[in-house]
Amino acid sequence: MSPSQSRPGKSRRRGRGSPRQSARTGPDPTRLRLKNPYPPIEEFSADQIETIHQTSLTILRDKGIKVLNHEARALYREAGAEVDDNDLVVRFDPDLIINQVEHAPERFTLRGRGEQRWFEVGGDSLAFATVGGPPHYSDIEGGRRAGTQATFDDLLRLAQVYDVIHLTAPLVEPQDLPIHLRHLHMTRSVVEITDKPAFIYSRGKSAVADALEILRMGHAMDRDTFEASPHCYTVVNANSPLQLDELMCDGIIDFARAGQVMILTPFTLAGAMAPVTLPGALAQQNAEALAGITLSQIVRPGAPVVYGGFTSNVDMKSGAPAFGTPEYVKAAFASGQLARRYCLPYRSSNVNASNAPDAQSAYESQMSCWGAIMGGCDILLHGAGWLEGGLTASLEKFIIDVEMLQMFAALMQPVEFNEDTLGLSAINEIEPGGHFFGTQHTLARYETAFYTPLVSDWSNFETWQETGGMDATVRANRIARKALAEFEPPQLAEECREAIDDFVIRRTEQGDADLQS
Template identity: 60%
Template sequence: MTVAAETGKRRRGRAAKRHRKPEAAFDAAWRCWRNPYPPIEQFNAAEIEAIHTASMQVLADVGVRVLSEEARRIYVAAGMTDAGEQVVRFDPDLVEALVSNTPSETTLYGRGDSRNVTIGGKMVGVCTTGGTPNFSDARNGRRPGSLAALDDLCRVAQAFDVIHMIGPFVEAQDIPPNLRHLAMTRSVLTLTDKVPFVFFRGTQAVADAYEMIRIAHDLTQEAFVETPVSYSVANSNSPLQLDHLMCRGIIDAARAGQLMVLTPFTLAGAMAPVTLAGALTLQNAEALAGICLSQIVRPGAPVCYGSFTTNVDMKTGAPAFGTPEYTKAAFASGQLARRYKIPLRSSAVTTSNAPDAQAAYENQMSLWGALMGGTNLLLHGAGWLEGGLTASAEKFIIDVEQLQMFAELFKPVEVSEQTLGLEAIGDVGHGGHYFGTQHTLDRFEAAFYSPLLSDWSNYENWVERGALTATDRAHRIFCETVNAHEPPAMDASRLEELDDFIARRTAEGGANLDR
């Protein structure tokens, strides 16, 4: 049974109205984030340059093991050195030249103008969690991911304007791997109209997903290559290794003109040096190596510089998220990305196994580090739990509350003759109140952020209503939002062509995930 089944169809529409913002004007601000604050910088300019220089030395002297023969040929043809044993060594000057081709800003196009997302500069795009093997909710607990769970998460993501892009959420483990990409991509394209994610799981699977997205957007093949309508993540296999599927994905995305986010998974003390400066040196070297491959294949291909450096628990070796070290690395990664004029990707993450206080404060620490570090693309913005092993229904709603609060924080504050309120101050005078002034009555409905999840009632009223915790309320909101979902419009001919394509590829056996 899906989470949605618990609340019943009778709540359709009522929940949507309950959680609607006071004014439609809020939609624009929440759908299009501009961070007005200067980024926090972890290092001074000389220290950033030292990390850059050390990264170039790593690329030139140690090199990167590239497991894809095709990728090695591409590197060497561009002027890099084949050092043998699948290792490529990089010319620092050539690296700088290639990286200079990257666009500093990319607009991703949703299936409607209001769903377009600009990545770069001061703009921020927010997407959901993705790639988790498990799904959990308060009623049914933790279980393997399924297509039904993915569908419910898509329905909820569609409802909130602070979610701009759709992550892959959970693995639909009830669908065979060779067909899974077809089912999951169809769910995202039909249940949402936001920018979708494409996994790098072999050229056939990538090509299938791109074709499905092209059909949904009603684009010609030529227009698709010139129109970024999806995003993907390539993770280097730290330390200093690019595997076959990631190389293949980088090449495929560049040729298709789709956004690629190169993200090293550098765990300080495990797959990276234990010092933050050393871990960032390795992260930077790996990120630049992958970005170079994309720019050789197609100069100007859209990319993001991915930051995911964190530390491990040195007592157990387990990854730790939402730590001070993670936040410092996010600040520093922003400085490195800005040095190369490449948009930055960061994440909102936690190690907690439950949507509890630990999850909230670790998530807030990493979210604050990402946004105040100047990120342009926030991955895992809603739903991440258990170090990325679980997508949580309740955590999704808790995260949406935090995201909405940041969206409000980013809205400018007007200072004008009207907002200074001198007339109201004079009318109230000494010892009065402002509840009944015309100044208040004209503005009270949209004056302040109205929470989705927080309960601002007093203790007695809270107890009378059942003494529900934030997690309890989040579960209820998730279920109600699922039931209130209405699929976004898609032309019938588009849907028919999409389903015909899926039927044909299914009959052909789906994708060979090794190619």
């Protein structure tokens, strides 16, 4: 073997296939703003999508949707909808729906505290968020248990560390805090620990106002400047079938008035809260989404909204929700088609029904992500950490999901194609039966030529066994613990921190948030 054909020395490598054991320091530009270069998969023909659209309009015209919020019913009535205050049902002329939805922007910029945390929503953009909302937290040290402020903060730190996570979510419920004060401490943590766009729960007008005020202080903006651009988002779920609850309507109204992002996502499980057939479930999902989006545009034409799709199926033997199924993937493809029908950004999810960070959680998540990404989603919620059908936020699953999202991010990068990358000089340099390890073409590129894994271990069995024989779950736990030990929060001006602390103290003493679970 000639010197030019020798393998790169071990001193220049981490060892064959060994995963990266520390978090990247400094933003990775290939992960900060993603563009999906692939055309979306279409489950239905254009005529079939139009039929679903017309069926949704028929549902809203003839059956209507129950709206429990008095202010929302008044707004619908003022805009021309037919409102029955006895049964609380609102019915819509199709033109009212169409005209209002047309006001919603096709794309907008969601802004974190620093410009490197700004990203476009819409078009071919793609952004990943963390898990949101589970009551439980799990790790291999302590098992499954109630979420706390400490576990919420730890997951938030991991969300800040990894550039492939673009926006935060309510990672786990801190159940050690009183529910009427929880929003204050969660939002303060978001501002102190991360500089990425924030999530705010729609759990009552006072709680939303408090959270928006804390975020405004963190951005060091006056109210008019803050409300001129979106800096945070909420998720509003229709209470399927065909009902908008009190707090969800408040969320639509409050976020529209504040110019912040509302993701309208019906929770339609085929066979349970929606028809068992996919076209029927999608027609209902679409009707519920259109009703909520219409309300947002009545309140503030041009308010930023995202069309959310979450249709999946249930286990017809037990009634338990199922995720990452073929039906879920088909619904994700079709939901993207519906969002594009209305020129709206599209939200989907990385979900699974497994009770542990095991093979089931991985293959169901992979199926969900392929459905979402190839369905053309702009925002992938629950991107990292979701377990147990959304009832648990898992530390190890968070890191495993980050690995998967980083792989998708690498997949989105364009392939450099030119005379040099065609490698003809390297091919001519090597004799038949030789190898390319020592060529200049390889040596100039080997450190960056391929995706470098975070969790995956590509070593042979003997090396893997000698280094502890750790499976992916254990490796993920160690990676998370190392990242947490090395964590450094983003800068926050001391005057902003003090103003937020004073606000939290004052609102805690007042204790009058109209918060509900």
